[in-house]
Amino acid sequence: MVQAEGEVRVVGVPLAPGTEVDVTISPKEEPTFSKQPAYDELEEVYRQCRAGGWDAHGAEPVEAETLRIVRRSLEALPPGYPLPSVGAEPDGQITLEWYRATDWLLTVSVSREGTLYYAALLGEEDPRGTCRFEGEVPETILYWIRRVSMP
């Protein structure tokens, strides 16, 4: 039994002295964040860029395998991480961008082989590199997403 001193209120309603209250403590439910907007944008980019020359300047097509890898990457993005915006490049790679300002962003280009080419600008920092997607988003990429997204 726990005894409280002073006025006790439950959802703002004061309880009379001596009132017994049964309390049940439940684990906090995790909020569900839908990734559907990113999936939708990915499908739109693929639809627009799956034919060669989609930029009317000799662009390579975005291939189905690239689409599949990017979709898996989005699925593997841990809960709580912000969703990127999606685009495509003339070499057929899909780009993911986490953006806060023109000097505070991360871009990741995804190849059909699952290679991730990343570059970021965070003020004076300009990291860049290469890693691979093998079922999980590499910790390097997660680190830079956190850095870009943290207030």
Place this chain on the structure above:
Amino acid sequence: MMDPNHIPPVADDELLTRFITQAKQFRPGDQTVKPDLFIPFRLTQLSVTRHRAATAEELWGIGREVAALRQQTLYGRSEIRASDCASCPLSIVPDPILPPDAPYNPNHANIIGFPSAKPDQEALAIKIAHKASNRIPPP
């Protein structure tokens, strides 16, 4: 437009334009341009148009011709100072487009010297995009 018989080197204080023909090359929310606008392809060089001796109407005319040749929409253009994109390893060289090539553009130039490694290209494109103007919509 410049006299095609007298094309001077690109000066540091010159303004250059990149035409925007893809919707994904700028952010609708704040009209900033993305690094995608400054990613070279194949030849590790990037086309720009010099403002020198060009009126606004002439610049837009070139943009409309570029878009028309590609059967695409001209979403606008973005301006950048030559000095902001001519830092090592990049440089800007005049490359006038004259008949029989099209579109006629004696003010055409190329930003050259992009590294071949993708992450390095991306890093440069991000920095150039940061210095570039927001999207200027067509009149």
